[in-house]
Amino acid sequence: MNCKELVYLLGEYLDGSMEEHLRKDLDGHIAMCDSCTNFLNTYDTTRIICRQVQLSEIPEEFRERLRTFVVAKAKEHHQGIEKYRRMAAEEQRRQVEELLRAFREGRLSSSLSLLFDTHRDRCETCGEFLRAQNGGAVPETIPRDIEEHLAEFLEAIPAGEEPFRT
Amino acid sequence: MxxxxxxxxxxxxxxxxxxxxxxxxxxxxxxxxxxxxxxxxxxxxxxxxxxxxxxxxxxxxxxxxxxxxxxxxxxxxxxxxxxxxxxxxxxxxxxxxxRGKRRQETVSIEEFMPVFTEDGMHTSPVEDWSKEVERKMLDKELGRVIKKFTDELSEKYRVVFVLSDVEGMSNEETAQILGLTVPAVKSRLHRARLFLREQLSRYLQEGKTA
Structure with a gap:
């Protein structure tokens, strides 16, 4: 071990990640080399004292300007998302209503028709509601949980297949 | 609430x-x-x-x-x-x-790395100023000087130094934030500290000879 190697390895020596046999070598060198003892002390002090460096403080005027900007942008961003969600929800409702109308009128494509019939017979949430539709009852509103179930059929339509028979 | x-x-x-x-x-x-x-x-x-x-x-x-x-x-x-x-x-x-801006003027870190003889010994005796600096720990002037020295580091070293030594993050966290490997973080941090040690050393020496 010489001074150059010691300086190269100081970081690991101080953070405790050094292997034991290397540490012993370094300890041995430090014990007999004044320059390296001094280098170790000053390197360690540098490390400690530099932790006192303060990050630049934000000027008060900018802090308030930034706060106003951030609050406004967050609101804007959220309103954009809400608008998109509302539009997506309205579109989903419209599509489900369209599906139900076609179901009542027997205009669903063969695969959708099969899905609806199976769902009507097996789903506890939707069964009664769908049987009423078979009887021609037009619902005033579609309950939210039923809408969610039926909306999944929109995803299940095979690619290229038209959902409705003309 | x-x-x-x-x-x-x-x-x-x-x-x-x-x-x-x-x-x-x-x-x-x-x-x-x-x-x-x-x-x-x-x-x-x-x-x-x-x-x-x-x-x-x-x-x-x-x-x-x-x-x-x-x-x-x-x-x-x-x-x-x-x-x-x-x-x-x-x-x-x-x-x-x-990116795209003119690179900021920084001091070459190489000029502040320790120098060794061919057989790996210090070229000149190293002085121990650690006690002197510890006494000045709360000295505003020293704080200002250290800030100036850290600002002189190029951004490659400065960011690692700020995250690790100022913000107190682990090497692993710093590596994750910067998208670097842990050995790369350790190496940059070590060089930044060597640079700052040497800068402090010269500053204190100048103070004695001034």
């Missing part, structure tokens, strides 16, 4: 939990926006200043960071701590700003 839109009261301390804070941000809670701002704006600006070294650039970078956080809040998966995710956004925002 803060009042949410639904009229339910949201204890402010709940927003100290990263998961709750993010969930509330995704819902658009104004209290969560305020909590995020209060918790991070100072750190983000300080980090941006230490990379960009210019107030108006740091101001704009800080704005960019908050915008990115709002846009990407839903993509945060919690694989890392929230602060380390935000610091990463900050570092990226600053590096984007530095």
């Amino acid at each position: 803060a009042e949410s839109k639904q009229g339910k009261r949201m204890p402010a301390e709940r927003l100290l939990d990263d998961d709750v804070l993010l969930e509330e941000l995704r819902k658009g809670s104004p209290e969560a926006v305020e909590a995020l701002f209060d918790r991070f704006h100072g750190k983000i600006y300080g980090l941006a200043m230490s990379i960009l070294k210019n107030e108006s650039d740091a101001e704009e970078a800080t704005q960019d960071v908050f915008l990115t956080v709002f846009q990407k809040a839903h993509t945060f998966k919690g694989n890392s701590a929230l602060y380390s995710w935000i610091y990463r956004i900050c570092v990226n925002a600053c590096l984007m700003r530095l």
Whole structure:
């Protein structure tokens, strides 16, 4: 071990990640080399004292300007998302209503028709509601949980297949 | 206690939990926006200043960071701590700003690396000024000088130094934030400290001979 190697390895020596046999070598060198003892002390002090460096403080005027900007942008961003969600929800409702109308009128494509019939017979949430539709009852509103179930059929339509028979 | 839109009261301390804070941000809670701002704006600006070294650039970078956080809040998966995710956004925002700009004047780190003889010994005796500096620990002038020296580091070393030694992050966290390997972080940090040690050494020496 010489001074150059010691300086190269100081970081690991101080953070405790050094292997034991290397540490012993370094300890041995430090014990007999004044320059390296001094280098170790000053390197360690540098490390400690530099932790006192303060990050630049934000000027008060900018802090308030930034706060106003951030609050406004967050609101804007959220309103954009809400608008998109509302539009997506309205579109989903419209599509489900369209599906139900076609179901009542027997205009669903063969695969959708099969899905609806199976769902009507097996789903506890939707069964009664769908049987009423078979009887021609037009619902005033579609309950939210039923809408969610039926909306999944929109995803299940095979690619290229038209959902409705003309 | 803060009042949410639904009229339910949201204890402010709940927003100290990263998961709750993010969930509330995704819902658009104004209290969560305020909590995020209060918790991070100072750190983000300080980090941006230490990379960009210019107030108006740091101001704009800080704005960019908050915008990115709002846009990407839903993509945060919690694989890392929230602060380390935000610091990463900050570092990226600053590096984007530095890109294309004329490189800032920095001192060559090589001129401040220790010098050795051919057989690996110090070329001249090393003095121990550690006690002297410890006595001056609270000295404002010393603080100012150290800040000046850290500003002279090129951004490659400065960012690692600020995250690790000033912000006290582990090497692993710093590596994750900067997209570096842990050995690369250790190596840059070591060179930054060697540079600062030598700068301090020369400064104290000049003080004695002046």
